[in-house]
Amino acid sequence: MSSGVGKFIEISEALHQNDVYGISQSSREPFHSSFLAWTFDRYPSLIAPVLKPDLPATLEYREPLRSLREHKKLDLVVFHQGYMPVVVELKLTSSLTRKQLEEYNKKTITSVVKKPTKVDECQRIALTMLETSGLPEQLGWQTLSFEDVIRRIQFEGDNTYRLNSFHGALFKEYFQMIDLLCELKNTVGNVRLSDPLDLPFLKKEEGEFIKERDFVRKARFSQMQSLLQSHNSETEVTYQASFSNGTPSIEGFRQLKNHQAALGWQYQNDQLRVALKVGKGTKYPLALDRTGREEFASRKVFSTWFSITSLAEALGSKFNLEKSAQVPSATPEGTKSWVFNSYEPDFVYRYFRLPWLTPDDLLHIDERLMKLAMAIDAA
Numbered sequence: 403m404s405s406g407v408g409k410f411i412e413i414s415e416a417l418h419q420n421d422v423y424g425i426s427q428s429s430r431e432p433f434h435s436s437f438l439a440w441t442f443d444r445y446p447s448l449i450a451p452v453l454k455p456d457l458p459a460t461l462e463y464r465e466p467l468r469s470l471r472e473h474k475k476l477d478l479v480v481f482h483q484g485y486m487p488v489v490v491e492l493k494l495t496s497s498l499t500r501k502q503l504e505e506y507n508k509k510t511i512t513s514v515v516k517k518p519t520k521v522d523e524c525q526r527i528a529l530t531m532l533e534t535s536g537l538p539e540q541l542g543w544q545t546l547s548f549e550d551v552i553r554r555i556q557f558e559g560d561n562t563y564r565l566n567s568f569h570g571a572l573f574k575e576y577f578q579m580i581d582l583l584c585e586l587k588n589t590v591g592n593v594r595l596s597d598p599l600d601l602p603f604l605k606k607e608e609g610e611f612i613k614e615r616d617f618v619r620k621a622r623f624s625q626m627q628s629l630l631q632s633h634n635s636e637t638e639v640t641y642q643a644s645f646s647n648g649t650p651s652i653e654g655f656r657q658l659k660n661h662q663a664a665l666g667w668q669y670q671n672d673q674l675r676v677a678l679k680v681g682k683g684t685k686y687p688l689a690l691d692r693t694g695r696e697e698f699a700s701r702k703v704f705s706t707w708f709s710i711t712s713l714a715e716a717l718g719s720k721f722n723l724e725k726s727a728q729v730p731s732a733t734p735e736g737t738k739s740w741v742f743n744s745y746e747p748d749f750v751y752r753y754f755r756l757p758w759l760t761p762d763d764l765l766h767i768d769e770r771l772m773k774l775a776m777a778i779d780a781a
Contacts, residue, residue: 406589406590406601406603407603409589409590410586410590410603410604410611410614410615410618411611413582413585413586413589413590413614414586414610414611414614416582417579417582417583417586417614420575420578420579420582421575422572422575422576422578422579423579423582426579427613431477431492431493431494431495431496432472432477434492434494435471435472435477435478435490435492436471437576438478438490438492438529439469439470439471439478441555442469442478442480443469444569445565445569448555449555468480468481468482469481473513473514474509474512474513474514475509476489476491476506476509476510476513476514477490477491477492478490478491478492479513479514486523486524486525487514487515487523487524487525488524488525488527489506489510489514489524489525489526489527490527490529491503491506491526491527491528491529491543492529492530493528493529493530493531493532494530494531494548494583495531495532495616495617495620496532496620496645497532497534497620497623497624497627497642497643497644497645498528498530498534498537498538499537499642499644500537500541503528503537503538503541503543504541506526506543507526507541507542510524510526522542525544526538526542526543526544527543527544527545527546528543528544528545528546529546529547529548529551530545530546530547530548531547531548531583531584531587531621532587532620532621532624533621533624533625533627533628535624535627535628535631535641536631548580548583548584549580549584552577552580552581555573555577556577583617586614586617586618586621587617587618587621590618591617591618591621591622591625592621592622592625593622593625593626593629593761594761595760595761595762595765596760596762597760597761598757598758598759598760599622599623599626599652599669599759599760599761599764600619600622600623600650600672600758601618601622602758604618604619605619605649616645616648619645619649619650620643620645620650622650623643623644623645623650623651623652624643626643626652626761626764627641627642627643627652629761629765630652630654630764630765630768633765633768633769634654634768634769634772636656636772638656638657638659639654639655639656639657639772640654640655640657641653641654649670649671650670651668651669651670651671652668652669652670652764653666653667653668653669654666654667654768654771654772655667655677655679656772656775656776656779658775658778658779659779660779660780661703661779662680663678663679663680663698663704664678664679664680665677665678665679665704665707665771665774665775665778665779666679666771666775667767667768667771668751669759669764672755672756672757672758673728673753673754673755673756674721674753674754674755674756674759674767675743675751675752675753676707676708676713676751676752676753676754676771677749677750677751678695678698678699678704678707678708678749678750678751679748679749680695680698680699680748680749680750692740692744692750695742695744695749695750696740696741696742696744696750699741699742699750700741703778703781704778706774706777706778707774707775707778708742708752710723710724710727710752712774713774716770716771716773716774717766717767717770717771718766718770720763721754721756721763721767723754726754726755726756727752727753727754728743728752728753728754728755
């Protein structure tokens with residue numbers, strides 16, 4: 403653990419010495435898409451081989467190469483004569499979601515290829531630093547890591563292009579920044595099964611290196627999502643890592659076949675939330691207020707799911723759920739005591755304070771809870 407702290411500080415200090423990294427902090431992902439667009443425009447012979455698609459396009463354009471930043475809310479669109487147009491979406495320090503990619507596909511149809519039948523005549527690239535768990539490929543996108551792109555640009559530059567001194571220095575600083583971020587992700591951001599998923603020294607809300615801590619936490623939770631998906635590939639089960647309210651979260655839910663709900667769990671801020679999703683925000687037709695959701699979750703069929711005794715039996719004695727269970731909050735007026743905690747707009751839950759859960763712990767919890775959800779669905 404102490405070596406992780408030292409490595410984190412060492413890399414973070416090096417990043418703060420990098421001029422391009424300092425400039426990029428005000429806009430983050432827009433900075434990187436602007437830099438990539440500038441590279442396309444200024445050095446097309448350098449950048450085109452990096453992202454150029456293999457198949458010729460049926461569509462033709464007047465200019466040999468034209469890049470558009472924030473074109474119809476797409477990060478970067480490149481028109482290259484004789485080839486498919488290229489749409490690039492950048493996610494440097496955040497995870498891609500299915501909803502985002504589906505929305506990007508719609509924008510590609512309306513703003514680039516014009517017809518739904520022609521969406522595959524556009525190369526769609528998800529350029530990311532974090533793990534994607536194969537999600538882009540499921541929706542017709544190609545995943546490229548920043549590491550891959552930088553290596554290809556360096557190769558092309560070393561072999562085919564001589565840059566002027568200023569641009570050469572600029573590329574050098576940019577490459578060093580990406581290398582440092584990759585090192586941070588691959589060392590401190592790399593999870594070990596027996597270490598806490600959310601490392602204690604990363605959870606400070608003040609002090610130095612806040613953005614770097616956030617980046618590492620996102621990297622670790624994204625990797626946890628990949629671990630869960632590799633252990634359970636059932637189509638009814640979905641996993642998602644996200645970042646909200648300044649902290650990362652990871653969750654897994656099983657869509658029930660016989661009930662208008664999904665059962666699952668979420669881990670964030672030392673809280674293990676055992677939850678039921680229903681209503682807005684899900685694929686189910688119900689739209690319930692909090693009282694309605696409480697009544698729905700109180701149905702007899704879900705009694706085992708929210709029983710602390712049943713959950714303790716399912717997960718085992720290690721987690722001591724009886725002592726870690728938290729009491730739901732009362733209404734603001736104090737006139738009603740809720741049975742469950744609730745997030746607007748779509749789920750109710752009970753939670754247990756379980757600090758420092760490891761990836762091994764979460765894999766165990768997920769396996770047991772998914773089996774319990776399946777049994778409830780079959781009952």
